[in-house]
Amino acid sequence: MSQTLTKKLVLFFPRYNCEEPIIYRLVKDHNLIVNVYRARVTPEEEGHLVLDVTGAERDIDTAMEFLKTCNVVVNHSGKGVTWDEHRCTHCGQCVTHCPTDALHIADPATRRIMFDEEKCIECLACIRVCPFGACASAF
Amino acid sequence: MKTYEQINDRIASGKAVVLTADEIMDYVDKKGLEAAAREVDVVTTATFGPMCSSGCFINFGHSKPKIRMSEAWIEDVLVYTGIAAVDVYLGATQLRHGDPANMYYPGEFRYGGGHVIEDLVAGKSLQLFALSYGTDEYPRREIRTWFTINDLNQAIMVNPRNCYQNYNVAINDGDRTICTYLGVLEPRRRNATYCSAGQLSPLLNDPYYETIGIGTRVWLAGAQGHVYAEGTQHAGACDRTPDGVPTEGAGTLALTADMKRMKPEFVRGVSIRGYGVSLALGVGIPIPILNAQILKRTCVRDRDILAPVIDYSADYPNKTGRTICHVNYEQLRSGEIEIDGKKIAVASFSSYHKALEVANLLADEIRRGKFLLSPPIQPLPKNTAMKSLVIRKKPV
Numbered sequence: 267m268s269q270t271l272t273k274k275l276v277l278f279f280p281r282y283n284c285e286e287p288i289i290y291r292l293v294k295d296h297n298l299i300v301n302v303y304r305a306r307v308t309p310e311e312e313g314h315l316v317l318d319v320t321g322a323e324r325d326i327d328t329a330m331e332f333l334k335t336c337n338v339v340v341n342h343s344g345k346g347v348t349w350d351e352h353r354c355t356h357c358g359q360c361v362t363h364c365p366t367d368a369l370h371i372a373d374p375a376t377r378r379i380m381f382d383e384e385k386c387i388e389c390l391a392c393i394r395v396c397p398f399g400a401c402a403s404a405f
Numbered sequence: 406m407k408t409y410e411q412i413n414d415r416i417a418s419g420k421a422v423v424l425t426a427d428e429i430m431d432y433v434d435k436k437g438l439e440a441a442a443r444e445v446d447v448v449t450t451a452t453f454g455p456m457c458s459s460g461c462f463i464n465f466g467h468s469k470p471k472i473r474m475s476e477a478w479i480e481d482v483l484v485y486t487g488i489a490a491v492d493v494y495l496g497a498t499q500l501r502h503g504d505p506a507n508m509y510y511p512g513e514f515r516y517g518g519g520h521v522i523e524d525l526v527a528g529k530s531l532q533l534f535a536l537s538y539g540t541d542e543y544p545r546r547e548i549r550t551w552f553t554i555n556d557l558n559q560a561i562m563v564n565p566r567n568c569y570q571n572y573n574v575a576i577n578d579g580d581r582t583i584c585t586y587l588g589v590l591e592p593r594r595r596n597a598t599y600c601s602a603g604q605l606s607p608l609l610n611d612p613y614y615e616t617i618g619i620g621t622r623v624w625l626a627g628a629q630g631h632v633y634a635e636g637t638q639h640a641g642a643c644d645r646t647p648d649g650v651p652t653e654g655a656g657t658l659a660l661t662a663d664m665k666r667m668k669p670e671f672v673r674g675v676s677i678r679g680y681g682v683s684l685a686l687g688v689g690i691p692i693p694i695l696n697a698q699i700l701k702r703t704c705v706r707d708r709d710i711l712a713p714v715i716d717y718s719a720d721y722p723n724k725t726g727r728t729i730c731h732v733n734y735e736q737l738r739s740g741e742i743e744i745d746g747k748k749i750a751v752a753s754f755s756s757y758h759k760a761l762e763v764a765n766l767l768a769d770e771i772r773r774g775k776f777l778l779s780p781p782i783q784p785l786p787k788n789t790a791m792k793s794l795v796i797r798k799k800p801v
Contacts, residue, residue: 355453355673355685356758359588361740362596362750371740377757395589397455397675397754398685399515 272320274344276404279313280337288336289315296329297321303388304346306405314405316346316388346388346404349381354400363391369401406696409780412446416774421446423771425764426605426692430704442697447771447778450607450703451624451689451763454600454755455675457586458566458637459684460496461522461664464558465533467491468550473543477535478502482521486535490543494563495521497684507679511584517682520674522562525554526626527669560664562625566636568688570608570655571712574599574732574742576749579718584679587754590717594747597714600754603707603734605764607690608656610703612649614641616692618781623660624689624767626671629776630662641787649702652711652731656785660688671763687759689767693778707734714744724793 279288292298298321307313319326333340349369356379360369366387372380392401415421422445424432429448433441463484473490477483481502484493499518506512524531530551539546554560576597577583577590584590587598603609611617621632636657643655664672671687694700711731720727732742742751770776 355756357454357756358753359598360752362598362752363589374738376761377738377753379758394678397588397677397683398673399676 269323270321271323271326272318273326273342274316274318276341276344276346277315277317277333278339278341279307279315280339281310281312282337286336288333288338289317291332292319292329296325296332298325298329304390314346316344345383347386347390347392348402348404349392350400350402353398354379355398357397360392360396360401363395365389365391406442407446407694409693409695409778412693412695413777415446416771416777419772419774421771423447423449423768425761425768426450426610426703427761427764429700430604430706433700433704438697438701442694442700445694445700447768448610448692448694448700448703449689449764449767449771450605450610450692451687451760451767452568452602452606452755453671453685453687453759453763454602455586455677455683455685456564456567457498457683459522459562459564459686460494460518461525461560461562463493463495463560465491465493465552466556466558468545468548470545471543472535472537472545472548473540474535474548475537477533479521479533480516480524480531481534482516482518497522498681500682506681511679512681513678514676514680514682516676517674519682519684520676522664522684523669523672523674525560526664526667526672528553528555554665562630562660562662562664562667563633564660564686566638566657567660567686568607568636568658568690569601570606570612570657571651571653571710572599572601573654573721574712574714574737574751575717575721576714576729576744577718578716578720583718584677585717586677586680586683587717588752589678592718594744594749597742597749597751598754599712599734599737599751601712601734602755602757602760603710603738604705605757605760607688607692608658609650609705609710611692611699612645612651612702612705614656614785614787615699615702616695616781617658617690618784620779620782621690622777622779623658623662624687624691624763624770624776625660625662625667626687627668627766628662628664628666630660631779632658632781633661634659635785638791639785640789640791641785642790646709646711648705648709650705650710653713658785671759685756687763689763691767691771691776691778707738710734712737714742
């Protein structure tokens with residue numbers, strides 16, 4: 267029995283296959299549970315998609331092979347939103363806007379901010395409110 | 406008890422006892438006020454946050470042939486040229502040419518005067534474009550060139566208003582999201598923001614301006630500078646707690662320092678959605694412990710400092726003067742305040758983390774004998790209030 271895993275992925279769709287029902291295939295042919303965080307896939311343009319896939323390890327492996335045959339670029343880092351520790355001044359302005367506490371005060375004494383990528387749902391609220399441009403979107 | 410000269414002698418000999426305003430309260434609780442006042446020479450205070458009334462004078466030197474700049478832009482950001490030929494003033498809130506501002510609300514304001522100042526201090530190469538009408542002795546009518554801070558004769562930061570003694574807590578009583586200089590405020594009091602280092606902030610540790618005055622040496626973004634005047638909108642005649650701590654904006658400082666000596670991590674351009682651009686600065690100010698009373702005032706704690714809660718949807722823009730209530734900085738730093746029975750998430754717009762870093766860097770410079778204190782040559786006024794702009798008909 268293969269182990270059930272969840273992986274966060276950032277997919278890049280080249281222009282020529284933006285209209286293909288690729289995510290449908292992940293569900294139907296590879297038995298994956300798909301949780302889409304954020305997508306920008308426009309017909310006749312390039313596309314980006316950030317999602318979780320959950321399923322048996324071997325199903326995820328075959329799904330990754332399938333994506334490769336579709337020329338979809340898979341970024342396993344799962345980083346659609348990044349936080350630049352050096353741009354951040356640790357003001358904390360983002361903290362009340364982050365719905366999942368991905369951005370949080372790590373140390374109450376020094377009020378240092380930390381970013382927990384695992385908790386980020388890519389709502390992009392931090393990008394809108396950060397005055398120092400510390401948060402950025404990959405697309 | 407102690408004089409500036411005695412304290413400076415101890416600093417110069419590397420024997421000065423220096424604590425930050427974050428550490429001094431527990432130290433005094435342990436040692437007792439009188440004993441601590443004898444031991445401690447300096448308490449360092451600091452703040453880091455957006456300070457819109459900031460900018461710098463730049464002298465480019467003369468090109469061949471010469472130009473008397475009548476209009477000029479650095480990285481497409483307009484600078485003021487109504488001074489001598491190749492002197493300009495670059496303001497922190499100046500937008501870049503062609504920025505749509507709030508035409509597509511809320512504007513992003515990605516780059517402006519504050520960012521130019523950040524790039525200048527960071528040593529980046531910047532584009533200058535200037536025009537002139539031409540004169541007999543300054544015949545050139547146009548110039549385009551690239552420069553870094555090292556090419557300039559002078560780059561002197563001259564800030565008319567920094568270090569507000571205390572500041573508002575902003576909330577939104579309206580029914581739509583608003584974008585303010587204190588950040589994005591969700592409707593119906595869903596969040597609040599504030600902007601002060603509280604117990605670490607310079608003028609909250611010297612509420613009656615006993616040691617911080619015109620001529621005081623300050624740490625401005627890593628450079629040694631000075632208080633050159635009272636800050637604009639300085640209003641020492643304000644509401645205060647029984648301990649003398651202002652419960653509203655109150656005092657401000659006008660600061661200057663050489664930008665060539667600044668550290669880039671404490672000079673940061675700011676993009677405030679829907680509002681504009683600005684400049685965040687780190688400022689550190691040492692307080693000499695001349696007597697026990699001065700030491701006592703540096704022991705102010707967040708829970709003793711009250712900030713006024715103001716509605717930025719209506720009361721602030723319409724200048725009604727209404728304050729909803731006061732909350733203290735201990736409540737603010739907890740991340741949640743309660744107003745009229747409702748819990749409201751609260752965030753800071755200034756960085757306590759960076760302010761602590763500044764207070765520690767300044768304390769370290771003083772301990773190493775690298776930063777001497779200078780007594781004020783003139784005190785800041787205590788009794789001036791802030792005037793309003795009255796809209797009048799033309800006098801007959």
